Amino acid sequence: MPDIYAKTIREGISRYKTGTHPQLKLNHADMKKLILEKFGGSESDWKDPSWQLANVINDFETLKTLIKLEEDEIAGLTAAENGGTVSNHPHYLSLINKDGRNDLDRAVRAQVIPGFRYCQNVYNNNNTTVNMDFMDEKNSQPVEGITRRYPQIVILKVFDSCPQICVYCQRNWELKTLDRGKVAIETIDKAIDWIRLNSEITEVLITGGDPLTLTDSRIEYLLRHISAIKHIERIRIGTRFVTLPFRITESLIKILKNITSLEKEKFVS
Numbered sequence: 001m002p003d004i005y006a007k008t009i010r011e012g013i014s015r016y017k018t019g020t021h022p023q024l025k026l027n028h029a030d031m032k033k034l035i036l037e038k039f040g041g042s043e044s045d046w047k048d049p050s051w052q053l054a055n056v057i058n059d060f061e062t063l064k065t066l067i068k069l070e071e072d073e074i075a076g077l078t079a080a081e082n083g084g085t086v087s088n089h090p091h092y093l094s095l096i097n098k099d100g101r102n103d104l105d106r107a108v109r110a111q112v113i114p115g116f117r118y119c120q121n122v123y124n125n126n127n128t129t130v131n132m133d134f135m136d137e138k139n140s141q142p143v144e145g146i147t148r149r150y151p152q153i154v155i156l157k158v159f160d161s162c163p164q165i166c167v168y169c170q171r172n173w174e175l176k177t178l179d180r181g182k183v184a185i186e187t188i189d190k191a192i193d194w195i196r197l198n199s200e201i202t203e204v205l206i207t208g209g210d211p212l213t214l215t216d217s218r219i220e221y222l223l224r225h226i227s228a229i230k231h232i233e234r235i236r237i238g239t240r241f242v243t244l245p246f247r248i249t250e251s252l253i254k255i256l257k258n259i260t261s262l263e264k265e266k267f268v269s
């Protein structure tokens with residue numbers, strides 16, 4: 001039986017092209033040009049993470065001017081009343097086919113452009129019986145900003161949005177109510193205090209939203225304060241900036257190196 005599963009998976013995956021496929025490279029170059037023209041950006045802007053974050057495409061109208069949307073995508077975004085279900089930084093959007101969905105962009109696209117059923121469930125939840133809080137986050141938050149995922153492991157939510165919103169996000173149940181931005185430092189401090197007072201907690205996953213959306217100084221602040229807590233053995237940063245590699249700057253690497261050299265016994269990953 002496992003062999004049959006493996007074969008089915010291999011055949012399914014082989015339908016999609018890899019990022020090095022020549023046609024995908026051409027599409028990407030075309031889209032990049034189109035987006036740079038739209039936002040008046042230059043080649044050097046493209047590799048600047050702050051330019052990418054300043055030009056996040058999170059409204060239906062702008063999205064429609066850059067890519068052809070499929071009927072189910074239009075129905076979904078219409079049902080969501082453009083409520084921010086969609087968010088993409090220019091670099092990720094440049095991986096999507098501007099002339100409509102096909103096997104070249106299906107996998108990349110499906111992660112960030114929601115269809116009708118998703119929007120119906122997330123944004124019109126009162127009309128459905130679907131519970132989108134799959135991880136029961138509502139009942140596992142001892143203080144604002146913390147989810148106690150496992151007895152020893154907590155999630156620290158330091159940012160209430162992402163430059164790229166994924167359809168599979170476990171926080172999608174609260175998308176409608178989030179302020180979409182930096183969480184107040186007082187809230188973060190109280191959450192860190194809660195961790196400090198709970199010696200059973202040994203691991204912190206810093207996530208959000210996406211923590212790498214924060215400034216380097218805020219990231220350093222978080223790491224310094226959490227790593228100073230004696231009972232914390234491991235700190236992890238949950239990020240999707242793999243889709244925007246330019247964010248991993250020299251200065252960020254320096255901060256991570258400094259923290260790990262100061263707190264040798266702790267593991268930051």
Ligand code: SF4
Pocket residue numbers: 161162164165166168169170171208209210239240
């Ligand atoms: S928190 Fe993670 S999964 Fe959720 S939208 Fe942001 S990057 Fe995607």
